[in-house]
Amino acid sequence: MGDEVLPKSRGMKPQQKRLLIEIAVVTAIALIVILFVPPMLVDLGQASRVNQLGRFLALAIVALGIDLIWGYTGLLSLGHGILFALGGYAIGMYLKLQIPPNASIQLPEFMSLYDVKELPGFWKPFYSFPFTLAAVVLLPTLLGGLLGYLVFRNRIKGVYFSILTQAATIVFFNFFNGQQGFFNGTNGLTDFKTINLGRWGTCIQSFYPSIKSWNINSWRLVVAPVCWISKEDINSEQTQFIFYTLTVLFLVAAYALCRWLTSGRFGRLLVAIRDDEPRVRFSGYNPTTFKVVVFAISAGLAGIAGALYTVQTGLISPKAMDIAFSIEMVIWVAVGGRASLSGAVLGAVLVNFAKSFLSEQFAATWLFFQGGLFLLVVLVLPDGLVGWLRSQPIQQIKTFIGIRPQVATYPRIEEDPEIQRERENLES
Amino acid sequence: MSHQIGRRKFILYGSAALGTSLLLKACTTPPPESGTASTPGAGSSPATGASPVSNTTSGGGDTIKVGILHSLSGTMSISEKSVVDAEQLAIEEINAAGGVLGKQIEAVVEDGNSDWPTFAEKAKKLIDQDKVVTVFGCWTSASRKAVLPVFEQKKHMLWYPVQYEGQECSQNIFYTGAAPNQQIEPAVDWLLQNKGKEFFLVGSNYVFPKTANTIIKAQLAAKGGKTVGEDYIPLGNTEVAPIIAKIKKALPNGGVIFNTLNGDSNVAFFKGMQEAGLTPDKYPTMSVSVAEEEIKAIGKEYLVGHYAAWNYFQTVDTPANKKFVEAFKKKYGDDRVTNDPMEAAYIMVYLWKQAVEKAKTTDLEPVRKAAIGQTFDAPEGQVTLENNHHLSKFVRIGEVADDGLFKIVFETKTAVKPIPWNQFVADTKGFACDWSDPNKGGKYKV
């Protein structure tokens, strides 16, 4: 969708039309996903899938970020897990500080296990909800910006950039794992109880009874994310549904942001950097700035995704900084189709669902299928699912079963096996 | 320019679309469907999963579904795979003997992939989708902590078979592995009496070893021992040269090593000990995560003469154990061995079965009540499920023998009662847990 850049002058009309169509489609899909999918899944007896879908949609946000830097700009980051986890930890720390006032120790319960008597200084700001929200976005953005600046300034790129981000993963993974008094090590932050939004919560009181029930026949649910009951049980179905709604909204917003970034001049520059960086440099642009900016934006998206994922999973642990997880993120984009925003979203959701279905069906051997899938995608569908759909699959199937495409001229060249073979040889 | 228009239009059309659809929805609000609506008076309990009793009974059919949730892939599969084997053996035996309440047990096996969010996800899936009546699962504390909120929220039931650090007592979990006072504390006492006063503590860098070492240090301070050093290796790390150097520096003339390493690191650690010349006569090592399975993976040559503390060894001499070992080898092959977590996993399936039979239903609350006080003639001896949801267990210390099994050098005469809230840790001193009395609950001051 809209990855081709149309000439600007006369093409305004069709471009606008396409944009409108796209907006309509996205809005429709979002509404369906918010309003119809959950009750449908519940009716089908698949209630736990709603939560799954919500989490996977959160992952789709980070996939969008990856697509932005990898698909469009050609930077393969294997360290997005850090940024994802930072967002998760930020919100997790806030939630861990929701300690009932009558508790014997005013500390997250794990700290006493490690002889931490006083709340570490950097935890304290996380009492504040606005600060937490800012931290969820800004912490990863700043880290991404800093890392990006250091790396791109030195013109480290390609494979080296990937490996450097891997090294960063190791640093953060071991730090969060090792500093157990601060972050509870391998266990991570878990067992969140309530979410307290203070003044935010008062306005919803009257709506509350109507969103108690799970079946989504009340439009008021859509209003729910704005107003919030204070001290809400975070694991209750309605809170979780609010997170689900928020996730979809954020995904739409992230999609819009990425779409906006990639369609204009900025987007064309990104693609130019991907395809020929020296030439961009020679044309008078400074690719470093663009790369830093786009990396920081992608980091911010990862942070938001991490926070949304954490509240829906009820857990954030250093596992999210594991290299495996970061590589998986890239694979979602590869499966969906790089340089295609809808592909990134689709890839994240499909791969994760495939993973959970496969591991349910073949608990002991599902890794075979997962590994096979990656191999297959890279070898057979180098442009991902969306790329394949774009390249006229019907024609391909026709060719495969022997119906040849209509050829206007020179049929001999197209059909002669000798020439075909020669051509293949030449190409390889 | 163009995208500015686009954005404005986006907001305009978006809100228009949202508005219309909201209106439409509001006008055509259908009556609540019967299947999903919750009773208005239900208060805090949301509609799905909140009434587990009706969920489980509606499962019906000729089989009873139970969940098995362990890591079959990833780092932890090294240990957890054999626990699954033991659970499946118990289920098979029960089914062969006629099942529970006249129904066969059907196990739904899920892979936690050594990944904690996956554990939480699969726990939800087992409860909501498969409507299992109970779940047997988890190994690491991290995975247990990850699923704990799920089980608490859905008021469901988890059986957990591994020795752990304590400091937890959930109404929704039954712990059939050892609490610290059933493994670590007796082991330290035994070492103080028989092996020496100077201890070096080695552990993996996560919650169990850290808590265990906190306890050990307090215990040593109280009983006249001395901690000369402690060090931690990240899970899965195999470079042990720095730690060996530290041990040699701290204990130049020998001393006791207390080892709470988990998984792969044990292999590297014992190989490193051996190559550095730290032999068991001068540096006796007490391990609490090395059992028969691990000996097989490390190589018995590296371990002969070292010690381990457990509640069960394959060499325990009881009729029940003979039967257990025989049945296990018959099903999985002669070269397989049994160990403590496997035994705990095996007995928890039976305990659950007994509780169901006593309650005459698989509904969660009656079973939970009926489970307390169940006794079972386990391979390790007769064990009882106490009212703090932990199991009373026998404590044993074994020395690794030439055949790769343990020679039991110490065992308690009677089963030791579990103490989940540790009395050596300041924060939990004086607390206890009792689920048979609604006024006491998970943590009350004695």
Place this chain on the structure above:
Amino acid sequence: MLEVLEVIFNGLSTGAVLLISSLGLAIVFGLMGVINLAHGELIMLGAYTTFLVQNVCKAFGSPWKESYIFFALILAFIVGAIAGLILERGVIRYLYGRPLETLLATWGVSLILQQFVRTVNWVLVIGIAIFCLLFFGGLWVLNRLPNFQQIRKWVITVMLPLSIGIAAVTGGFLSQTYKLAVTKPWFGAQGVAVTAPKWLFGGLNIGTLTLPYVRLFIIALTIACIIALYLFFQRTSWGLRIRAVTQNRSMSACLGIPTQKVDALTFALGSGLAGVAGVAISLLGSVAPNTGQNYIVNTFMVVVVGGVGKLVGSIVAALAIGTIDYIIASKALLPLVAASKPLTDLVEFFGSTDMAKVMVFALIIVFLQIKPGGLFPEKGRTVDA
């Protein structure tokens, strides 16, 4: 004095382990530019080979039992090389020039290999053998037909499900008839034990210092591998060809060097070295399906820090990283900084295996800031502005 020697020795031996596990990668990644994330799994295959050889040799009794390690070295090299060859011919050759996609594909391969050692049993092996026999054998036979190119797609569409089906049915039949004997996993998810031969037990005593024989053996093995590699690259015609292709592929092709063969050979060589590394690490650590994962990132770091394409760089980098890692983790600097409180605190803070890793990798990132091309960057001008 002895303490300094101890630090040097331990640092050296840590470095040697790093080096031997990254030698293969230095060739595959350094010379060919292929990011092989399955490198760790090739190491793991080498370790499992050692386990098998050990068990076979144990059955033969005394002289064999003590010298199994040498057969293991040879066999592990061969196993690694064959696995690498299959990987190169089957996957990687389609992805040359697309390094990032190689990365994803080899990640898939590494997952498959891990699961393979976990589940491999007779049924699986027989199934795969039957499939290969039917499918590839069938293709080979049909290849002689004159109009094969035209019917190729059809043949594959028919043969693929057919051979999979036959293999699956046979597997099912076997597991029904022979039960445990064929369905029992060879290795299982649990690790397997590799025990060093008796003569590698213990160590060389110098005063209070012990130099373990196993470590000495690994250091010797590493040196031997480096010398062999040097001789291979400098003194043989294939070594010359590999160097030529590395420096200028198209010119080499013009001069008649079979670049495809060279690629396959280089990859097999690197993979074979990974197999040899597997023997070494099986003496030190665990042999389990996820063994390779512990090494993969470290090995990449070594190659990058050393400078891609320079074996000498990898050697220096491995030794440097190993020594620094050991010094930080063992708090060996403590006596030197005893005078200053903040420095002591710093050393104490980073003085654990975890934090040493944090420190080392942070240092690597800083180092690459200063020298982006590594210790020994590739000389010469590129168009890269």
